[in-house]
Amino acid sequence: MVVELWNSLGPWGWWIIGIVLLVLELLVPGVFLIWIGAAAVVLGALSLALWDAAFWGWHVQLLLFAVLSVLFAVIGRRIYNGKRTTSDEPWLNRRGESLIGRTATLSEPIQEGRGRIRLDDTMWSVMGPDLPVGSRVRVVASSGRDLTVEPVVR
Known part of the structure; x- marks a missing residue:
């Protein structure tokens, strides 16, 4: 029954399927x-001939439709992935990573490996060696909400 319906549509069946899929997209x-x-x-155009x-x-x-679908999907993925543009703000959603290399003064001492610093307008939890309040530290890594610091040697 399906084959009879398909044959009655002729080559226009592929055009109908294609347009329905494009509208669904x-x-x-x-x-x-x-x-x-x-x-x-494309298969509709080939079917006309x-x-x-x-x-x-x-x-x-059906075999050619499957092959063309996979081929077009692979080519389309490469086209879309190849159009990555560089951002004018590469650290926009990676604030902790943007702080690596900056220096600050400890607002709270580092005791048992944990303390706090102020960078710009934010207080940050830090991890590092035990140091007193007022020590200068440099941010060397970021892991989530914590920064890893080391003392600045003068």
């Missing part, structure tokens, strides 16, 4: 259905 964007829809449209050919059965069409 607009409604539910995810940059995935566009490649499958494009494969269906090859519909009456003896070898152009539904099994060949």
